[in-house]
Amino acid sequence: MSTTTTTRTADPIDPAPAAATPPVWHGSSVLLQIRVLTGRSLRALVTDPGVVLFGLLQPVVILVVLTQVFSKMGQPPHFPAGVTYLDFVLPAVLIDNAVQSAVQSGVGLVDDLKNGIVARLRSLPIVPSSLLIARSLANLVRSAVQAVILLALAIGVLGYSPRGGATELAASVGLTLFISWSLGWAFIAAGAWLRRAEPMQNLAVIAILPLMFASSAYIPVADLPAWLAAVAKVNPLTYAIDATRALALGIPGVDAAVPALLFGGAIAVVGATFAVLGFRRPM
Amino acid sequence: MTGLAAPPPDSRATTGEIMIEAQDVSKVFGSVRALDSVNISVPRGTVLALLGHNGAGKTTLVGVLTAALPLTSGRAAVAGFDVARQPQEIRRRIGLTGQFASVDGQLSGRDNLLLIARLLGAGRRAAQARADELLELFALGEVATRRARTYSGGLRRRLDLAASLVGRPEVIFLDEPTTGLDPSSRLNLWEIVENLVADGTTVLLTTQYLDEADRLADSIAVLSAGSVIASGTAAELKAKVGQRTVTVTLDGQDDPAAAVEALRRASMEPVTGLDNGAIIIPIGASKEIAAVIRALDRVGIEAAELSFGEPSLDDVYLTLAEQPSLLAPLSERPSA
Ligand SMILES: Nc1ncnc2c1ncn2[C@@H]1O[C@H](COP(=O)(O)OP(=O)(O)O)[C@@H](O)[C@H]1O
Ligand SMILES: [Mg+2]
Numbered sequence: 001m002s003t004t005t006t007t008r009t010a011d012p013i014d015p016a017p018a019a020a021t022p023p024v025w026h027g028s029s030v031l032l033q034i035r036v037l038t039g040r041s042l043r044a045l046v047t048d049p050g051v052v053l054f055g056l057l058q059p060v061v062i063l064v065v066l067t068q069v070f071s072k073m074g075q076p077p078h079f080p081a082g083v084t085y086l087d088f089v090l091p092a093v094l095i096d097n098a099v100q101s102a103v104q105s106g107v108g109l110v111d112d113l114k115n116g117i118v119a120r121l122r123s124l125p126i127v128p129s130s131l132l133i134a135r136s137l138a139n140l141v142r143s144a145v146q147a148v149i150l151l152a153l154a155i156g157v158l159g160y161s162p163r164g165g166a167t168e169l170a171a172s173v174g175l176t177l178f179i180s181w182s183l184g185w186a187f188i189a190a191g192a193w194l195r196r197a198e199p200m201q202n203l204a205v206i207a208i209l210p211l212m213f214a215s216s217a218y219i220p221v222a223d224l225p226a227w228l229a230a231v232a233k234v235n236p237l238t239y240a241i242d243a244t245r246a247l248a249l250g251i252p253g254v255d256a257a258v259p260a261l262l263f264g265g266a267i268a269v270v271g272a273t274f275a276v277l278g279f280r281r282p283m
Numbered sequence: 284m285t286g287l288a289a290p291p292p293d294s295r296a297t298t299g300e301i302m303i304e305a306q307d308v309s310k311v312f313g314s315v316r317a318l319d320s321v322n323i324s325v326p327r328g329t330v331l332a333l334l335g336h337n338g339a340g341k342t343t344l345v346g347v348l349t350a351a352l353p354l355t356s357g358r359a360a361v362a363g364f365d366v367a368r369q370p371q372e373i374r375r376r377i378g379l380t381g382q383f384a385s386v387d388g389q390l391s392g393r394d395n396l397l398l399i400a401r402l403l404g405a406g407r408r409a410a411q412a413r414a415d416e417l418l419e420l421f422a423l424g425e426v427a428t429r430r431a432r433t434y435s436g437g438l439r440r441r442l443d444l445a446a447s448l449v450g451r452p453e454v455i456f457l458d459e460p461t462t463g464l465d466p467s468s469r470l471n472l473w474e475i476v477e478n479l480v481a482d483g484t485t486v487l488l489t490t491q492y493l494d495e496a497d498r499l500a501d502s503i504a505v506l507s508a509g510s511v512i513a514s515g516t517a518a519e520l521k522a523k524v525g526q527r528t529v530t531v532t533l534d535g536q537d538d539p540a541a542a543v544e545a546l547r548r549a550s551m552e553p554v555t556g557l558d559n560g561a562i563i564i565p566i567g568a569s570k571e572i573a574a575v576i577r578a579l580d581r582v583g584i585e586a587a588e589l590s591f592g593e594p595s596l597d598d599v600y601l602t603l604a605e606q607p608s609l610l611a612p613l614s615e616r617p618s619a
Contacts, residue, residue: 025404025450027375036401044389115432116385120446122351123385125374126402282352 033126037134041108042141055104056146059097060153063089066218067158078222083249087163090154091172091245092217095237097146098180099212103204105139106187110200113191119283132192132275136184143180147173164250172247175260179240182264185271192278216241236263300327301360302454302485303348308357310343310509317343319509320357325487325502327453330480332500333489340509341489342382345458348487349379362453378447382458382489384439385446388432392423392442395431399449417445421475437468444475455479457488461495473499529575532561532588542584549578554601561588563601 028036044051070085080088112118112131121131151173154160162169187204194200214224214231215238221229232238243260245251303325310318317340325331333341346352348359350370358365364372379385386395393414400410418427421441426434431442440460447455457476461469476499480486490496496503497517504514513520533539539560546553546564551574554563564575572591579586 025400025409028402028404032404033402036398040387040390040394040398043394047389112387115388116381116383117387118385119381119383120379120385120387120399121402123349123374123377123379123381123447124399124402124450125371282346 033130041138063093076223078220101143102183105184106191109191139184172244182268189271189274305359311355329501330486332496335506339506378452378455384443393427421445454485531586534587545582
């Protein structure tokens with residue numbers, strides 16, 4: 001059994017002298033690592049446009065269905081006066097899109113862990129957290145691309161015109177992207193701890209739908225049933241939506257934006273901390 | 284050379300320098316002692332094969348040596364750097380081909396190599412040159428632009444190995460590199476490894492296959508339940524096991540336990556556990572074949588097949604690698 005008969009032929013595969021040449025490269029800076037890895041995460045958006053389309057599915061359905069349904073049904077009593085349902089719901093749809101994209105950054109990390117690239121990166125002399133930052137930046141870009149598509153759809157097809165003006169709309173979208181980025185860290189942390197696709201998907205379904213519906217997203221909180229209104233009042237998404245909506249509608253005052261910024265900042269700090277801790281654990 | 288200090292700048296000239304070293308390395312996962320006081324030492328430019336069954340601790344040892352897993356106790360050094368204190372220095376100098384291919388299925392083969400080269404600090408040009416060089420050397424040119432997830436097992440393995448060579452590492456770890464490969468891919472990979480070693484690379488490979496260890500390794504460490512139970516060159520291991528063997532295959536209706544019992548009574552130390560149910564009996568001189576036949580005859584068993592063998596690595600493995608599950612349901616084996 002210990003005799004192996006193999007004929008050694010002229011071999012097409014003759015690896016380059018490995019040790020004959022000393023190491024020529026001396027590592028990359030963290031910024032370069034983040035840039036290269038962000039580019040890698042974003043490549044899926046370009047090579048696989050289905051990813052973007054799939055991410056847009058839920059926001060688009062909600063946008064189209066709700067605007068059609070509610071314009072027929074008449075407005076609930078606490079609806080802001082002189083505001084169309086489209087004006088009301090668009091900021092919430094953008095937040096929904098932001099949340100979807102944030103979830104995808106966690107799912108993307110779990111995919112990376114599964115497909116072996118993380119194992120490869122761990123054997124390289126790089127800062128492991130640069131992969132997490134890359135995921136978070138890719139999420140931001142993706143969220144922005146999808147927001148632009150949603151806005152184009154709302155303006156072009158549904159006839160949306162921002163009540164507050166273009167600058168206010170831009171500020172609203174900017175705040176939405178900030179929320180997406182910070183929520184992204186929460187889901188990256190979840191991915192780094194869960195490390196498996198199924199619990200990650202379950203978390204996405206279980207967390208998002210109730211969070212979106214038990215909030216001020218689609219109906220003013222005052223018009224929700226009492227128990228749902230109670231949930232909505234402590235739901236951080238309510239504050240995020242109130243803030244981006246106030247900006248988009250051109251309602252003056254910055255007080256709405258403050259809780260949203262605080263909430264976003266806190267989630268980002270806590271999420272990033274747990275993400276790094278979870279990711280650092282050996283495979 | 285302790286192996287724990289940084290090597291001299293022109294260490295390449297030093298022969299016999301220890302590139303991989305483990306001293307009393309233990310690793311505990313909860314209640315599982317995956318590694319128990321493991322000692323190994325691999326000189327530059329040589330190949331060490333870690334031979335062991337599933338669960339022996341091979342992947343864990345690779346994890347510890349590549350600074351991916353913290354060790355529980357002991358010391359380990361690679362290329363002269365301590366795994367616990369200088370993990371980044373080690374990562375700069377090693378290539379790792381893990382048990383499961385670690386390439387990005389979303390990216391093409393070429394983009395996988397480019398990504399790694401860029402992360403290692405290569406400029407765009409240099410990265411492209413290195414990627415193309417490796418694609419050609421590993422005969423991956425035809426599939427270079429295809430996504431890696433569409434690759435066959437053999438292609439993926441090759442890409443994985445190419446990926447671990449991007450930075451021209453001095454030390455390469457290969458965890459079961461040929462498990463699941465078809466014979467020709469396997470041969471192919473062996474030749475790649477041999478070429479690397481010819482160029483001065485130090486290799487630690489794990490395997491469950493004896494022929495692989497015998498063909499590639501300068502020295503072999505047999506790992507079982509976290510301990511190195513034997514080590515040395517293939518020849519030394521064979522000598523350690525010492526004996527020639529008689530292999531007996533029984534007829535279906537004969538009771539192997541009775542045969543083992545009879546052989547023990549004749550002061551032999553039969554080893555069981557082969558897939559085909561054969562019994563291996565180490566013997567001293569060839570005339571002891573007769574003693575085997577007589578011992579079996581005494582209990583009315585006639586061997587359906589009987590062969591005589593010079594020691595091989597199979598014997599080493601079966602004699603040394605304690606694997607209780609393989610021995611059941613026959614009574615416990617005499618200690619080796
Ligand atoms: N992360 C882990 N957590 C708990 N136990 C582990 C872990 N990794 C390996 N083990 C245990 O350590 C032992 C050695 O495993 P491993 O090194 O993977 O063996 P091999 O690679 O030789 O098949 C096994 O009993 C395995 O169950
Ligand atoms: Mg293993």
